[in-house]
Amino acid sequence: MTTSHTVAVDAMGGDYAPRAVVDGALLAAERDGVRTLLVGDQEAIHSADPALGSHPLISVRHASEVVAMGAEPASSVRRMKDSSIVRAAEAVRDGDAIALLSAGNTGAALAASLLRIGRIKGVSRPAIAVPFPVLGSTPCSLIDCGANPDATPEMLIQFAQLGAVYTRSRYGVGRPRVGVLTIGEEAGKGNALVKAAIGLFEEPAWAEACGAEFVGNLEGGDLMAGKADVLVVDGFTGNVVLKSLEGAMAIALDAIRAALVSTPEAAATASFLDPILDPLYRTLDPNLIGAAMLCGTKGVSVISHGSSNADTIANAIRTTSEMAESTIVDDFRAVFSG
Amino acid sequence: MTTSHTVAVDAMGGDYAPRAVVDGALLAAERDGVRTLLVGDQEAIHSADPALGSHPLISVRHASEVVAMGAEPASSVRRMKDSSIVRAAEAVRDGDAIALLSAGNTGAALAASLLRIGRIKGVSRPAIAVPFPVLGSTPCSLIDCGANPDATPEMLIQFAQLGAVYTRSRYGVGRPRVGVLTIGEEAGKGNALVKAAIGLFEEPAWAEACGAEFVGNLEGGDLMAGKADVLVVDGFTGNVVLKSLEGAMAIALDAIRAALVSTPEAAATASFLDPILDPLYRTLDPNLIGAAMLCGTKGVSVISHGSSNADTIANAIRTTSEMAESTIVDDFRAVFSG
Numbered sequence: 001m002t003t004s005h006t007v008a009v010d011a012m013g014g015d016y017a018p019r020a021v022v023d024g025a026l027l028a029a030e031r032d033g034v035r036t037l038l039v040g041d042q043e044a045i046h047s048a049d050p051a052l053g054s055h056p057l058i059s060v061r062h063a064s065e066v067v068a069m070g071a072e073p074a075s076s077v078r079r080m081k082d083s084s085i086v087r088a089a090e091a092v093r094d095g096d097a098i099a100l101l102s103a104g105n106t107g108a109a110l111a112a113s114l115l116r117i118g119r120i121k122g123v124s125r126p127a128i129a130v131p132f133p134v135l136g137s138t139p140c141s142l143i144d145c146g147a148n149p150d151a152t153p154e155m156l157i158q159f160a161q162l163g164a165v166y167t168r169s170r171y172g173v174g175r176p177r178v179g180v181l182t183i184g185e186e187a188g189k190g191n192a193l194v195k196a197a198i199g200l201f202e203e204p205a206w207a208e209a210c211g212a213e214f215v216g217n218l219e220g221g222d223l224m225a226g227k228a229d230v231l232v233v234d235g236f237t238g239n240v241v242l243k244s245l246e247g248a249m250a251i252a253l254d255a256i257r258a259a260l261v262s263t264p265e266a267a268a269t270a271s272f273l274d275p276i277l278d279p280l281y282r283t284l285d286p287n288l289i290g291a292a293m294l295c296g297t298k299g300v301s302v303i304s305h306g307s308s309n310a311d312t313i314a315n316a317i318r319t320t321s322e323m324a325e326s327t328i329v330d331d332f333r334a335v336f337s338g
Numbered sequence: 339m340t341t342s343h344t345v346a347v348d349a350m351g352g353d354y355a356p357r358a359v360v361d362g363a364l365l366a367a368e369r370d371g372v373r374t375l376l377v378g379d380q381e382a383i384h385s386a387d388p389a390l391g392s393h394p395l396i397s398v399r400h401a402s403e404v405v406a407m408g409a410e411p412a413s414s415v416r417r418m419k420d421s422s423i424v425r426a427a428e429a430v431r432d433g434d435a436i437a438l439l440s441a442g443n444t445g446a447a448l449a450a451s452l453l454r455i456g457r458i459k460g461v462s463r464p465a466i467a468v469p470f471p472v473l474g475s476t477p478c479s480l481i482d483c484g485a486n487p488d489a490t491p492e493m494l495i496q497f498a499q500l501g502a503v504y505t506r507s508r509y510g511v512g513r514p515r516v517g518v519l520t521i522g523e524e525a526g527k528g529n530a531l532v533k534a535a536i537g538l539f540e541e542p543a544w545a546e547a548c549g550a551e552f553v554g555n556l557e558g559g560d561l562m563a564g565k566a567d568v569l570v571v572d573g574f575t576g577n578v579v580l581k582s583l584e585g586a587m588a589i590a591l592d593a594i595r596a597a598l599v600s601t602p603e604a605a606a607t608a609s610f611l612d613p614i615l616d617p618l619y620r621t622l623d624p625n626l627i628g629a630a631m632l633c634g635t636k637g638v639s640v641i642s643h644g645s646s647n648a649d650t651i652a653n654a655i656r657t658t659s660e661m662a663e664s665t666i667v668d669d670f671r672a673v674f675s676g
Contacts, residue, residue: 072526107522135593146521149529183484183577184445186408191487191574220581224589236529237575239521243558244579245586251562252590252622255473259614266614269607276597276604284590 006059007320008097011040012066012084013104014313015306021103022048024313029057031314034321037097039063040084063087066104069306073107077115085109089116092299099300099324101291101316103308110147113294113301120329122336125151126296127159127235128303129166130242133283134226138171141230142181142223145292146239153197156180156232157206161335162295163230164212169328170293171229175211179218179228181237189217193234210335253281291316293323296332300324344397345658346435349378350404350422351442352651353644359441360386362651367395369652372659375435377401378422401425404442407644411445415453423447427454430637437638437662439629439654441646448485451632451639458667460674463489464634465497465573466641467504468580471621472564476509479568480519480561483630484577491535494518494570495544499673500633501568502550507666508631509567513549517556517566519575527555531572548673591619629654631661634670638662 009025011018018040025036026049035057038045042062046052052060065083067076077086085104089112091097100117102109110126119126128147131139143163148155164176180201182190190198198217200206207214215228220241223231233241260277261267294301300323304316347363349356356378363374364387373395376383380400384390390398403421405414415424423442427450429435438455440447448466457464466485469477481501486493502514518539520528528536536555538544545552553566558579561569571579598615599605632639638661642654 070523135589149521181578183487183574183581186410188410191572194574220578220583221585223582224586233578234529236521236532237578240519240558240571240575241579241582243521244561244583245558247559248562248583248587249590251473252587255618255622256594256615259618260611262614266611269611273598273604273607276600277594280593280597284593 005321005325006035006037006097007099007101007317007324008037008039008088008091009317010085010088010102010104010109011038011045012063013102013109014304014308015069016309017103018045019048020308020310021313022052023310024308024317025058026051026055027310027314028317029055032318032321033057034317036317037061037088037091039088039091040066061087061091067108069105071105071108073105074111076105077108077111085112086116089113092117099302099320101302101304101320103304103306103313103316106146106303109301109303110294113297117297117299117301120296120298120332120336123162123296123332124158125155126294127162128292129163129295130292131170132223132245134224135283137226138167138173138229140223140226140228141167142238142242143230143232143295144235144238145242146235147294148235149239150236151193151234153193153200156193156197156234157200158296160201160212160230160232161206161210162332163232164210165328165331165335166293166295167229168211169326169331170323173229175213176229177215177227178207178212178230178232179215179222181220181223181231181233182217183219185217185219249285253285291319296336298329300329343659343663344373344375344435345437345439345655345662346375346377346426346429347655348423348426348440348442348447349376349383351440351447352642352646353407354647355441356383357386358646358648359651360390361648362646362655363396364389364393365648365652366655367393370656370659371395372655374655375399375426375429377426377429378404399425399429405446407443409443409446411443412449414443415446415449423450424454427451430455437640437658439640439642439658441642441644441651441654444484444641447639447641448632451635455635455637455639458634458636458670458674461500461634461670462496463493464632465500466630467501467633468630469508470561470583472562473621475564476505476511476567478561478564478566479505480576480580481568481570481633482573482576483580484573485632486573487577488574489531489572491531491538494531494535494572495538498539498550498568498570499544499548500670501570502548503666503669503673504631504633505567506549507664507669508661511567513551514567515553515565516545516550516568516570517553517560519558519561519569519571520555521557523555523557587623591623629657634674636667638667
């Protein structure tokens with residue numbers, strides 16, 4: 001078994017772990033031929049799905065501890081050296097896997113990635129990129145979605161560069177349009193952070209270094225409107241926007257689904273409308289994006305929803321594998337360590 | 339004509355002004371019997387709709403200047419003393435109207451309200467409250483949605499109190515549940531602002547003073563989920579969330595509407611599904627909420643969307659009138675100036 005295509009997965013991470021993770025790994029193996037290293041309680045993993053057996057594409061590595069969903073991330077990662085997330089990150093550090101995937105405690109996944117996989121030289125703060133759907137186009141990536149709740153102007157510039165490299169590598173956007181997410185499109189609008197950053201953003205050097213085009217200040221309404229390929233924001237606002245949109249869209253789509261079967265007459269048409277609406281639901285529902293990437297570490301590290309089911313995990317494993325097989329980490333290095 | 343029920347409306351504010359504003363005022367007069375004072379270019383107002391004539395419920399006050407949508411708010415309001423927004427705010431200050439409505443430059447409406455109507459004693463920073471739909475329940479009000487892009491912990495406490503009074507007055511929620519919008523529900527999570535504020539929020543005095551119940555830290559996904567009646571956030575994040583949700587929901591609902599008429603078979607059912615889906619669209623679409631209230635000034639000041647059409651303006655006039663006829667300003671005074 002070669003290790004070059006192996007994704008290390010925290011088998012204990014997520015609301016339905018280890019069962020959903022094991023089933024997701026099986027699905028990814030069958031559907032996409034992706035190799036995984038499942039890290040966690042050996043017994044729990046094997047008993048989660050008898051079909052796992054001695055699968056040719058799936059291996060298991062024992063870890064005795066689990067960082068709980070609500071636990072304080074940094075101290076847990078420092079203390080629980082035999083936790084599944086720490087051991088999974090070490091598998092990437094040691095070359096036994098090329099990428100890390102976790103659906104567990106996000107802060108713990110971040111901390112384990114930073115401490116065990118490490119930052120790329122020149123990247124002061126890795127940041128989380130999340131793609132938002134743009135109908136009829138490639139997604140718009142919002143960065144940072146939570147790794148750095150308190151950002152500085154200099155950090156925003158790095159987020160912009162990380163986001164540009166990410167969106168080029170993942171979506172093939174040659175010269176990504178990068179905007180700053182703020183309130184009001186005029187140059188003088190925003191909070192103190194954005195006002196302090198705008199001068200830095202208007203210097204051409206950062207954009208030239210990563211092959212991006214700066215498109216200025218944009219507003220929340222532009223996120224899914226196709227005006228930019230990357231939107232830069234502090235990690236607090238980014239995470240609140242991400243969670244708000246996921247929540248609102250799930251509520252709206254559920255309500256529409258329910259309304260369409262709320263009367264016998266409507267229900268009669270529902271099965272007929274499904275083929276029309278389902279692709280749209282899948283495109284629009286941010287919950288189905290499924291995978292956020294930590295940009296700026298020496299290996300690919302991807303975070304999936306805590307509520308991930310087997311299908312979401314399988315999609316996230318495929319995405320993680322694709323990112324790991326791309327040149328993205330080298331591309332980050334070329335911009336930041338060159 | 340009594341002035342007690344008159345709403346002063348900036349007739350020149352909004353993308354379709356003065357036409358949409360004049361038509362909205364006519365609609366509000368006919369449908370709800372609300373008196374309005376339209377402030378702006380006299381000639382433009384009268385030529386916008388010949389039906390205006392000498393309407394018994396609508397009067398017109400001339401103002402020669404207009405603060406443009408993209409203009410810098412504070413300096414424009416200081417400089418353009420005969421602008422429609424300044425004159426409309428002065429009508430409230432002088433007792434010729436009981437409330438102000440503007441669909442124009444939001445910053446200018448804020449500045450005119452602060453400078454001409456003035457803050458309630460004890461309120462350091464008035465804040466914008468926007469209700470978000472909660473299916474099957476009263477809305478959850480997000481405060482601040484943009485008046486104060488850089489907040490302090492003490493300001494967040496005042497936003498909480500303003501929001502509690504607002505939601506009680508507008509929606510009859512006796513003991514509003516107030517949460518802090520942050521990232522991660524644990525007490526230690528958030529950005530520096532939220533971490534500094536949490537100690538203040540845990541003191542019982544502020545909540546007792548306004549009859550609220552503190553429900554702790556909440557996440558973006560809780561905004562439309564019915565976990566709180568008021569969510570407190572800095573004005574930068576609040577505005578970005580508001581605009582992001584408005585934009586995303588409009589895109590999603592438009593796409594679903596379009597899909598439902600995308601084939602002849604679907605179109606045949608669309609007219610049949612309209613009665614089921616339309617009320618849901620109207621409930622879910624944050625664009626249709628139409629009116630954000632500036633809480634903490636000596637008179638009611640309401641801000642409507644720049645894109646407001648006549649129907650949205652009419653709804654906003656009714657809301658403004660209802661808020662002005664409620665005890666909300668006295669209720670703010672009782673909490674802050676008592």
